[in-house]
Amino acid sequence: MSDDLSESELERYAAQIERIGIDAQLRLKAARAIVVGAGAAGSAAAAELVSRGVGYVAVVDGATVTLGDLCGQALLYTPDVGANRAEAVVAKLGVLNPHVHAESYPVDVDDSNAEAILIGHDLALDCADGLPDEAGRVGIELVRAEGAETPDGVRAAARAIGLLAAVEAVR
Numbered sequence: 001m002s003d004d005l006s007e008s009e010l011e012r013y014a015a016q017i018e019r020i021g022i023d024a025q026l027r028l029k030a031a032r033a034i035v036v037g038a039g040a041a042g043s044a045a046a047a048e049l050v051s052r053g054v055g056y057v058a059v060v061d062g063a064t065v066t067l068g069d070l071c072g073q074a075l076l077y078t079p080d081v082g083a084n085r086a087e088a089v090v091a092k093l094g095v096l097n098p099h100v101h102a103e104s105y106p107v108d109v110d111d112s113n114a115e116a117i118l119i120g121h122d123l124a125l126d127c128a129d130g131l132p133d134e135a136g137r138v139g140i141e142l143v144r145a146e147g148a149e150t151p152d153g154v155r156a157a158a159r160a161i162g163l164l165a166a167v168e169a170v171r
Contacts, residue, residue, distance in 0.1 A: 037128030
């Protein structure tokens with residue numbers, strides 16, 4: 001057993017550890033990612049990060065859940081209508097993987113607050129097609145998921161930006 005991964009984590013991530021190695025899994029556990037946008041692509045990417053064991057995942061979205069959001073968004077449910085999208089998604093992330101700390105930022109990101117929100121993270125995923133270019137200025141790896149509007153595109157974006165970008169960011 002690793003000193004930094006519990007028996008439960010070793011079991012949960014066993015198949016992944018076979019592919020990427022224990023050192024990479026430990027780096028994922030130490031990583032801090034922020035997902036801007038809790039729509040279809042953002043919620044899928046956040047779920048992928050959490051399920052892969054990224055230790056801290058923040059979700060940023062100032063919008064309120066509507067009935068129209070429920071089609072194609074696996075982490076937003078009917079009782080969430082009227083709630084903040086980031087808060088609704090983060091509530092599900094904690095159930096998906098209790099080994100990961102997930103936090104919501106129920107605000108829109110713009111030039112006035114982007115640096116303050118992004119600082120302290122290793123990876124920023126722009127799933128809202130509107131993140132200012134602050135990430136590069138504060139030394140954060142930025143991945144944009146522009147155009148991931150179809151279900152296949154959302155799944156592909158989640159896998160690609162979730163695991164691959166997270167592993168690259170912690171190398």
